Amino acid sequence: DAGVTQSPTHLIKTRGQHVTLRCSPISGHKSVSWYQQVLGQGPQFIFQYYEKEERGRGNFPDRFSARQFPNYSSELNVNALLLGDSALYLCASRQGASTEAFFGQGTRLTVV
Amino acid sequence: QQQVKQSPQSLIVQKGGISIINCAYENTAFDYFPWYQQFPGKGPALLIAIRPDVSEKKEGRFTISFNKSAKQFSLHIMDSQPGDSATYFCAASLRTDKLIFGTGTRLQVFP
Numbered sequence: 001d002a003g004v005t006q007s008p009t010h011l012i013k014t015r016g017q018h019v020t021l022r023c024s025p026i027s028g029h030k031s032v033s034w035y036q037q038v039l040g041q042g043p044q045f046i047f048q049y050y051e052k053e054e055r056g057r058g059n060f061p062d063r064f065s066a067r068q069f070p071n072y073s074s075e076l077n078v079n080a081l082l083l084g085d086s087a088l089y090l091c092a093s094r095q096g097a098s099t100e101a102f103f104g105q106g107t108r109l110t111v112v
Numbered sequence: 113q114q115q116v117k118q119s120p121q122s123l124i125v126q127k128g129g130i131s132i133i134n135c136a137y138e139n140t141a142f143d144y145f146p147w148y149q150q151f152p153g154k155g156p157a158l159l160i161a162i163r164p165d166v167s168e169k170k171e172g173r174f175t176i177s178f179n180k181s182a183k184q185f186s187l188h189i190m191d192s193q194p195g196d197s198a199t200y201f202c203a204a205s206l207r208t209d210k211l212i213f214g215t216g217t218r219l220q221v222f223p
Contacts, residue, residue: 004155033210042118042201042213043156056210090155092211099144099207103155 002027004093004104012110013081021076021107025093031055032074033101034066035090043090049074050096081111114139116204118214125221131189133217135202138183142204146211147176147187150199159200160187192221 005024013019025032031050035043048056049068063079072093078085088108092101117136125131137145143164148156162169162176162185169176175188189196202214 035211040216042203042216043211045210045212048210058210099146099205100158100161101146101211102158103148105153105155108153 006104010108023074023091029093029095031094033092034076037088086111116214122218125192127223131192134186136184144205148201194221
């Protein structure tokens with residue numbers, strides 16, 4: 001059974017550009033969350049979606065947005081990229097009410 | 113009140129020794145406390161988790177000790193192996209709400 005898959009694995013963007021990151025949850029999981037992990041720190045919560053509705057938002061600017069599709073996959077969009085957006089972006093899926101969160105391997109975003 | 117404080121920042125243990133990582137939280141409403149293991153370039157992998165109604169949980173070489181009154185919990189890795197060398201994160205959450213992570217502990221196990 002496939003785990004959480006994220007694409008792309010690595011990405012290099014220029015300041016001011018836009019980026020879209022993708023996540024496919026574990027089959028049967030309806031909840032997807034996004035986290036940002038800066039080098040040397042713990043992951044920071046960005047968004048949570050359940051059944052295509054936003055259920056939580058972390059302390060990130062409006063340049064960050066996300067959505068969840070009918071097949072429960074998700075996209076994270078970041079506009080007007082800043083150097084400080086360089087990080088590992090992690091997607092986690094949960095099976096509805098279960099609290100166990102399973103993470104993908106992440107997308108390494110580098111902004112130059 | 114949403115912070116989870118983790119210590120030590122780094123830990124060096126000899127093979128066969130016991131690795132101990134500690135975490136403290138402030139929000140007494142937290143009801144789920146997982147530990148994650150992360151290797152370089154990989155996403156965090158769930159190791160073991162505990163709820164506040166239990167004082168200890170053991171899975172193989174990994175044990176969580178939970179002290180509700182002190183608002184502290186710790187991870188013990190028995191018989192530490194070089195393959196355990198990784199960064200470990202504690203976390204806390206309210207049911208299916210967001211996970212609040214600690215700052216991480218880099219564990220190195222030498223043969």
